[in-house]
Amino acid sequence: MASSRTVLPLVCIVLAGAGVAWWLRPAPAVVTQAPAAVPVVIYEVVPADFPVLVRTLGRVRALNSVEVRAQVEATLVDLPVAEGQQVRKGQLLARLDDRNLRAALQQAQAERDVIRAELAIARIDLQRYQNLVRERASPAQTLDQQKALVARLQATLATRDAAVSAAQVQLSYTRIESPIDGRLGIRNVDVGSLLRANDSVSLFSVVQIDPIDVEATLPQRRLPELQHLLSAAQKAPVQAFREDGGALLGTGSLALIDNRVALDTGTLRFKARFDNALEQLWPDQSVVVTLQTGLLRQALAVPLQAIRQRTEGTFVWRVEGEQVQPVAVKVLHEDEQHAVVSGLAAGDQIVTDGQSRLRPGVTVRRAEPVPVGGDQP
Numbered sequence: 001m002a003s004s005r006t007v008l009p010l011v012c013i014v015l016a017g018a019g020v021a022w023w024l025r026p027a028p029a030v031v032t033q034a035p036a037a038v039p040v041v042i043y044e045v046v047p048a049d050f051p052v053l054v055r056t057l058g059r060v061r062a063l064n065s066v067e068v069r070a071q072v073e074a075t076l077v078d079l080p081v082a083e084g085q086q087v088r089k090g091q092l093l094a095r096l097d098d099r100n101l102r103a104a105l106q107q108a109q110a111e112r113d114v115i116r117a118e119l120a121i122a123r124i125d126l127q128r129y130q131n132l133v134r135e136r137a138s139p140a141q142t143l144d145q146q147k148a149l150v151a152r153l154q155a156t157l158a159t160r161d162a163a164v165s166a167a168q169v170q171l172s173y174t175r176i177e178s179p180i181d182g183r184l185g186i187r188n189v190d191v192g193s194l195l196r197a198n199d200s201v202s203l204f205s206v207v208q209i210d211p212i213d214v215e216a217t218l219p220q221r222r223l224p225e226l227q228h229l230l231s232a233a234q235k236a237p238v239q240a241f242r243e244d245g246g247a248l249l250g251t252g253s254l255a256l257i258d259n260r261v262a263l264d265t266g267t268l269r270f271k272a273r274f275d276n277a278l279e280q281l282w283p284d285q286s287v288v289v290t291l292q293t294g295l296l297r298q299a300l301a302v303p304l305q306a307i308r309q310r311t312e313g314t315f316v317w318r319v320e321g322e323q324v325q326p327v328a329v330k331v332l333h334e335d336e337q338h339a340v341v342s343g344l345a346a347g348d349q350i351v352t353d354g355q356s357r358l359r360p361g362v363t364v365r366r367a368e369p370v371p372v373g374g375d376q377p
Helices: 002-024 101-134 140-172 220-231
Strands: 036-043 046-060 064-070 074-078 091-097 175-177 182-184 204-208 212-219 238-240 248-258 268-274 288-303 307-311 315-319 323-328 330-334 338-342 349-353 363-364
Touching: 036 220, 036 315, 046 074, 204 349, 212 220, 220 248, 220 288, 238 268, 268 288, 288 330, 288 349
Parallel strands: 036 363
Antiparallel strands: 036 349, 046 212, 046 288, 064 204, 074 091, 091 175, 182 204, 212 268, 238 248, 238 288, 248 268, 288 338, 307 315, 315 323, 315 349, 330 338
């Protein structure tokens, strides 16, 4: 019993000491972890000349396009050219059977020669009658009749000359020559076919490929702008693309604007002239046209994805040291990829991707742009 009473106080003393030691222990150190830097894509603003472009749809138009048809009724006997061939003005394209027309020409020439001979005899007789009348050896009436005969034969000769000329023209139609420099189209008839002047189907077409025009339309409100560009000493550059974001087909210059506005659409047509030696532009092809209406010298252009909107207006995130701050900007001009802005300075670094996690003062780190289809860093 005495032993139990001795142990109990000792246990209480030990427990009390442990409690005091726990109470007096030093507080554990609190480890504070800084927030991780936000990965962003950064773009440095660099001043550069920025072209002001107007984009619209256009269609390629050949300067000259001719449907080659027969002008006389005859059989096609020869085609010395091939489909798709480049030809020169005056080059023989086709030959028709000319036997009937050549015979008609010979007949007309023979009839003319007969009248020439009769006229020659009549003029000799006229000279004789004039001498006889002067000598009072022949009545004046005979002289008058001979003068009338000479006049009639002269008129008949003029008619025969016209008939020969007409026959020569008809004969020339049997040789079909290219009216322009250009490229031949697909042939629609074959050798041996009977051709007529009123046939609805042509032999083939000849289209001038180089140079070539592109025709497009713009709203009528741009008429003063187009007039200014057309009167400028330096021709306004025009580019033609296969499609939006497609390959460049050629670079030309503004050539003319139409003399009226389309009443139904309120648009104005214009044409641009292109050198087309490589034949990238094809007649009646649909293209995307960009017309340069101006040039902003040493402009500050930024990618469109850098532009953000908030209640106060347009802004971008500018990197200052390792942190970002919003900076208000004003968009002066933009195209499909860039915007020319004021409110920034050359050398400023702005965020173009990763803005969703940004707040004023947030620390950022540079990340590489994400490839198409890639994962966000």
